[in-house]
Amino acid sequence: MPASSPWWLLGAGAMGRLFAARLSVARPVCLIGRRDAPNVLHYRDPSGVDHALDVPCCTLTSLAVSDPTPPGLVVLATKSHDTQTALDALSAHVDARTPLLLLQNGFRVQPIVTRQWLGPVLCASTTEGAYVESAPDGGTCVVHAGTGVTWIGDLDHAWPDLAHGVVEALTAAGMRAQVDDDIAQRLWHKLAVNAAINPLVARHRIRNGQLRDRPFRRMVDALIDEIGPLIEGQGVEPPAAGWSALIWQVIEATADNRASMLQDVLAGRPTEREAILGPLRDAARRQQRSTPSLDALYRDTPS
Ligand SMILES: NC(=O)c1ccc[n+]([C@@H]2O[C@H](COP(=O)([O-])OP(=O)(O)OC[C@H]3O[C@@H](n4cnc5c(N)ncnc54)[C@H](OP(=O)(O)O)[C@@H]3O)[C@@H](O)[C@H]2O)c1
Structure with a gap:
C-alpha cells in the first residue's frame, strides 16, 4: 500500500482521532467529522505529553471541494449504530471499490458491510x-488512555495481502498491529467479554471490578452460561481457557475501569446495545435456545 495515498478516518471521535494522530506521522490522513474543524488535532500520548498535530479535519462535503485525491483506505470510526448512515454518505464521495477498515465493537456491522460494499x-x-476530553480553552483533546494491539482481517479470508499492507502501515506509524486469519473468532470473543460486562455495569452504574461482588457475580456467571454455548453454536471455537476464565480475567484486569457503555449512559448518549447483544439474540433465535438472562439484560439495557 503506497505511503503517499491518503487514508480517511470517518468519525472524528475517540478512535478516529487516535488513529489520525498516530497515522499522521507516517502518511497523509484526513479526519472527517460531521462539522468542519480547525486543522489541528490535540493528542495526549500514553505518557501524558500533549501534542498539537497538523491534521486536516473536514467534512465529506468540504473535502470534496478542497482535495479531490481519492483515499487509499477509509477507516470507519463511528459507533456501530451510526456506521450505516456514515457509509451511505461516504458512498457518494468515493469509488465503490475503495478498501474499508471497520473499527466497531460487536458483530453487527461487520457481516452487513462485508456483504454490501463492493470493495x-x-x-x-x-x-x-x-x-475525548474537553480542554480549558474550550477545545478538545484525544487522550490515548491505553496502548494495545490491533488485529486485522476480513470475514471471507479474501484480502490477506491488503490486511498485511494495513498492518505494515499501522506498524510504520508506531502502532502494534497483527494480521488475524480468524478475525470473526476474535470479534466474537471480544463480544462475549463486552456482553458479560458492559450492559451490567452500565445498568448498575458500577466499575467493572464490582462485578466480582454480590449480587453481580452470579449474574455474570448466568450470562456466561448462556453466551458461551450460543457463540459456539455459531461455529466459533471457545477460548483455550474457556469462556468463564476469559471473562473473569478481563474483569480482574479492568477492575478500576468505567466501561464505555457506562460512560455513554452517564452522558445520555445512545449505547452499542444492538451491536453487542443483538448478534447473541439473533444466534439464540436461529439455534432455538432459551436465554432468560440475556433477554432480561437486553430489556434492562438503555439503547
Ligand atoms: N474508544 C475506545 O477506546 C474504543 C476501543 C475499542 C473499540 N472502540 C469502538 O470503536 C468505535 C468508535 O468508538 P469511539 O469511542 O471512537 O466513539 P465516539 O467517540 O463516540 O466517536 C464516534 C464519532 O463518530 C461520529 N459520527 C457519527 N456519525 C457520523 C457520520 N454520519 N459521519 C461522520 N461522523 C459521524 C460522531 O460524531 P458526533 O461527535 O458528531 O456525534 C463521533 O465523533 C465503537 O464501535 C467502539 O465500540 C472504541
Whole structure:
C-alpha cells in the first residue's frame, strides 16, 4: 500500500482521532467529522505529553471541494449504530471499490458491510483505548488512555495481502498491529467479554471490578452460561481457557475501569446495545435456545 495515498478516518471521535494522530506521522490522513474543524488535532500520548498535530479535519462535503485525491483506505470510526448512515454518505464521495477498515465493537456491522460494499472490507479488533476530553480553552483533546494491539482481517479470508499492507502501515506509524486469519473468532470473543460486562455495569452504574461482588457475580456467571454455548453454536471455537476464565480475567484486569457503555449512559448518549447483544439474540433465535438472562439484560439495557 503506497505511503503517499491518503487514508480517511470517518468519525472524528475517540478512535478516529487516535488513529489520525498516530497515522499522521507516517502518511497523509484526513479526519472527517460531521462539522468542519480547525486543522489541528490535540493528542495526549500514553505518557501524558500533549501534542498539537497538523491534521486536516473536514467534512465529506468540504473535502470534496478542497482535495479531490481519492483515499487509499477509509477507516470507519463511528459507533456501530451510526456506521450505516456514515457509509451511505461516504458512498457518494468515493469509488465503490475503495478498501474499508471497520473499527466497531460487536458483530453487527461487520457481516452487513462485508456483504454490501463492493470493495474489500477489513475488520479490526483493537485493545487500544482512547477518549475525548474537553480542554480549558474550550477545545478538545484525544487522550490515548491505553496502548494495545490491533488485529486485522476480513470475514471471507479474501484480502490477506491488503490486511498485511494495513498492518505494515499501522506498524510504520508506531502502532502494534497483527494480521488475524480468524478475525470473526476474535470479534466474537471480544463480544462475549463486552456482553458479560458492559450492559451490567452500565445498568448498575458500577466499575467493572464490582462485578466480582454480590449480587453481580452470579449474574455474570448466568450470562456466561448462556453466551458461551450460543457463540459456539455459531461455529466459533471457545477460548483455550474457556469462556468463564476469559471473562473473569478481563474483569480482574479492568477492575478500576468505567466501561464505555457506562460512560455513554452517564452522558445520555445512545449505547452499542444492538451491536453487542443483538448478534447473541439473533444466534439464540436461529439455534432455538432459551436465554432468560440475556433477554432480561437486553430489556434492562438503555439503547
Ligand atoms: N474508544 C475506545 O477506546 C474504543 C476501543 C475499542 C473499540 N472502540 C469502538 O470503536 C468505535 C468508535 O468508538 P469511539 O469511542 O471512537 O466513539 P465516539 O467517540 O463516540 O466517536 C464516534 C464519532 O463518530 C461520529 N459520527 C457519527 N456519525 C457520523 C457520520 N454520519 N459521519 C461522520 N461522523 C459521524 C460522531 O460524531 P458526533 O461527535 O458528531 O456525534 C463521533 O465523533 C465503537 O464501535 C467502539 O465500540 C472504541
